[in-house]
Amino acid sequence: MNEIKRQLEVKIGDTAQQQRNVIRKINEQYPTHAKNRPPFFTIAANLALFAATCLFVFSFIDKEGLDTATINAVPIPIAGEKGSVIEANEVLTPITEERKRQYYQRYVEIVEKAMEKKIGFSIGVEPIEEFKESDWIEPAEFEKIIQNDVTAFLATERETLAAVSTDLKPAVTNPTGETTKAAYLYFPDVVKKIEVAAIFDTQYNADKNRQLFSNVDVITTKFLSTHGTWGQTFQKATLLDGGRTYSIYIEGVFYANNVTFEKAFTIEFHCDEFGNIY
Template identity: 35%
Template structure:
């Protein structure tokens, strides 16, 4: 019985050791390890910019919080996705604009290391009667925000198409994710229905 107790104690000790080791993460790095990781991050940014002709920027090491520290492999995956993936429109779901409203929303998304990031664009428009239907008059405002990371809208360039029934809009801004900044553009199109609803 004593032998079984010793075996149990030994197994329990091994379990505890592996449990503690399993919980160690990049957020528990020493300062020296963080500096080593950061140097790898800088190299990854430089290589990625060169490969994809981008201008990604990394924040200073002192701005990194615990959740920002990733393994170099995961950091590289995030940065590669930021550089190589385009923002793509999200199919309309249940966010259809109410009847006769002059406000519409559009969403674009991309995946960064398997994580879906969305930017929602809200457009407020004046519509006018043209013949027997409503068409776009002009824009009151265009605003946008991201559900993850930080998106700062800097500019937008609208173009009217399809006899003023469609607004094609390019939006420029800075997207920051995991302390990496990407100066990028997103594209959305708003449609004015005959009754003035915005889709």
């Protein structure tokens, strides 16, 4: 700055040419930037700033689109098919009518096999005409679902009967020789008390020096409540413990609220050394 002041201190007596030479030297040594900047420089700077802003914004748009695609690729459950998943952009291929008939036949066989156990709950397969596309699953998966239902039912039955069976009384034999004994049967959401009656014969066994069962006859059953109806369909008695125990297997049908339940159960009668039955 001192140099500028020195050079600007132009004497009054200097000529115009001398003054112009001084100004030219100052401009050469200290060129200006802002005032002499050409107009197109400002326009170019603004365009560059605009382009950078656009790139910044578009970079966020692309990132958002990537995140959306990633979310859509996460497996989502398909309605009507337990445990199965499918990619969101995958297209389900409908199974053929022939394959549906094959599946349906397997469904029926699986249910019939489960019902053979006569555990006291009712399951079935809807008519094939009522199946929706989402209802068709692999027979192995269908069998797994049915087996899980059976296992859950039996577990509930054990817990329920264990809780209510503590009040059961010993068998009673009336003067006519008929012995009755009660038991509880479990059906979905209901427990029924049933009475089993039979006529037993006992005889003395000299080798064991005690009375033992020798025969059973006229095995009957009846519910001790009025709701629903029960019909006995089969019975089989098996002698156990060298004649000390009769195990009686019984099958029957319980009908209530327009639903039929097949039930099989076993009850035991015991004979003491004096021929008393309990």
